[in-house]
Amino acid sequence: MPKSLAHTPRSLSLGLAAVVLLTVPVAERDADAFGLPMQPMNIQLREPGFELPLALEPGFFTVPGVVNWLVDRLYAPIELRVVYWQVENDSSLTHLSALWGLESSQLLELNSWLEADMTVPAGTKVLVYRADQDRPAASIGKPNRGKLNNGLPFPEGPFWVLRENRSREWGTELTIQTLSDALMAYGRQYPAGPKVLVGEISKRTGGRLTPHRSHRSGRDVDLGYIGKESELHGNWNRVTAENIDTEKTWFMVKSLMASGQVQSVYIDRELQLALSKEAEKELSPEELALIFEYPKRPDSHLAIIQHWPGHRTHMHVRFRCQSWNARCNSY
Numbered sequence: 001m002p003k004s005l006a007h008t009p010r011s012l013s014l015g016l017a018a019v020v021l022l023t024v025p026v027a028e029r030d031a032d033a034f035g036l037p038m039q040p041m042n043i044q045l046r047e048p049g050f051e052l053p054l055a056l057e058p059g060f061f062t063v064p065g066v067v068n069w070l071v072d073r074l075y076a077p078i079e080l081r082v083v084y085w086q087v088e089n090d091s092s093l094t095h096l097s098a099l100w101g102l103e104s105s106q107l108l109e110l111n112s113w114l115e116a117d118m119t120v121p122a123g124t125k126v127l128v129y130r131a132d133q134d135r136p137a138a139s140i141g142k143p144n145r146g147k148l149n150n151g152l153p154f155p156e157g158p159f160w161v162l163r164e165n166r167s168r169e170w171g172t173e174l175t176i177q178t179l180s181d182a183l184m185a186y187g188r189q190y191p192a193g194p195k196v197l198v199g200e201i202s203k204r205t206g207g208r209l210t211p212h213r214s215h216r217s218g219r220d221v222d223l224g225y226i227g228k229e230s231e232l233h234g235n236w237n238r239v240t241a242e243n244i245d246t247e248k249t250w251f252m253v254k255s256l257m258a259s260g261q262v263q264s265v266y267i268d269r270e271l272q273l274a275l276s277k278e279a280e281k282e283l284s285p286e287e288l289a290l291i292f293e294y295p296k297r298p299d300s301h302l303a304i305i306q307h308w309p310g311h312r313t314h315m316h317v318r319f320r321c322q323s324w325n326a327r328c329n330s331y
């Protein structure tokens, strides 16, 4: 593998794959110069179902080893137990701590080279979390009254966008793991995106998180809907039955529910009707009734997806309590 690419951030990998495909050897002698095997463009990538998000002219040549390496990096498991973060602007330690909801003393402990009065330059990689197996993350009490002990931060990844302020992106291990797995599944299905917006989860220690009523115990997450139009991506605008991308949004919801770790999802009724039409293509009426509150049926109140006012711009996902944690209260 080319050394210069070895430390490329994951989010750039797909773009780089495209650049490599377009610019790396188009003639055999170039491939010889790299000492790499040549193969026509219609190579089989190792990732089943992976489609390149670019239409390439037949006749282009590429280097399968490089492409497969980039694809592997893009889909590598996300590290949750040790989380580094790249500082965006020159910042004081106090500012960085506030951005992550940490105490300055915790950042100093995690990064022994940091000093209390220094300005941390943009581009610096700072360790913001290291799991302690003796102190597992634990949701305590109810989502609208509880708190969170030893929360995990939601990690960066190639297929989603996090809020800049990370002090409200902490959850239980079950929440963080299940959500990142579902987002990776989405990325495998739709590598060209759009990326999913990940909203607020909980504060590092849980408790009140205005303006939400819940989001207090590390089990609630807000996720953006996936829209058809490009102006809907990257913001939290209202989505309608006309402009929601039902195929991609349903895939995301389905991936979450397939984990068996989702307790409930709140989605506006108009959008539920649009999504249930998409789900009808693969589910029986009985299965649909277990999942969607709308269209209304006598036992609709038992469905996993429920209407709740205020969910036209995002869906709200509530994850289950972990079975070992008797102090976690489902509702």
Ligand SMILES: [Zn+2]
Binding pocket: 212, 215, 220, 221, 222, 315, 316, 317
């Ligand atoms: Zn919410």
